[in-house]
Amino acid sequence: MGILTPEKTYIWVSDLLELSDNTALGVHFHNDLGMALENTLQAVIAGASMISGTFLGIGERAGNIPLEQVLNGLRWRFGIEVEGINYQALSQVTNYLDSLGVRPAPPYSQAALRHESGIHVNGFLRDPDSYHIFPHALPEIWFGKCSGASNFQYLFEKQLNQPLSPQEYNQMRDKIKFFSIQEQRCFSPEEIVSLFKQGFFND
Structure with a gap:
């Protein structure tokens, strides 16, 4: 990290x-x-x-x-x-x-706290201090083509206190991976919650 x-x-x-x-x-x-x-x-x-x-x-x-x-x-x-x-x-x-305006986020910026990779978020679930060296700020979990079921588990269990089944996390992961490739972007936690409330993941 x-x-x-x-x-x-x-x-x-x-x-x-x-x-x-x-x-x-x-x-x-x-x-x-x-x-x-x-x-x-x-x-x-x-x-x-x-x-x-x-x-x-x-x-x-x-x-x-x-x-x-x-x-x-x-x-x-x-x-x-x-x-x-x-x-x-x-x-x-x-x-x-x-x-094109392409450049990485500077260290210590809010963007430096964002994680899309499923393996990183899986680490957070096992140890809150993994991949996280800024104790003053909470990590920001995003969702995209590199995300795993762990991203959705972290959002719904750790942040929303609304646990779902492993099957639902897997279904969400598959749909967002496909959708993010189509849209060529990542999705914020707020967008995931909005899609969830709209029934986007129910199909």
Whole structure:
């Protein structure tokens, strides 16, 4: 959830590779505390061979690691150039996305508290402190193509105190996944409650 430090990243990746007999290892960092870039660079130096990231750091909460930063960070700080990358085209891609208004939420913003991923919300159900490092604010659960039944369980049981059956949660998940792909957007808790009252999930 974005709280790992560069020092621990290097140690953990090194140890994992040693224990796994140098099996290929990938990393995926979020930027909740602004350390995604340094954590990723240290992971690569420690031996990680795969990076999961996005252009401009677009992603859930405060975003993922910006790939353009990783590529140029490896190039200028460590002299590592990745084969098959057109470095001249990186700025064209990022400028185009920026012109569309695409950018991640800054750390500590309200958007950084939003969770759509079902695996994150499942973690909340098991441990309220998982994926949550801002004790002053409650997480905001959203609903989309990456959501699971846990999203609906969290909303109806933890927030509305109106438990439903597992079958109903699964039905809601399936309909919202399909609907969110059609609409190309996520849905807020208020929208889910409104759809529920309208009988949208009864079919």
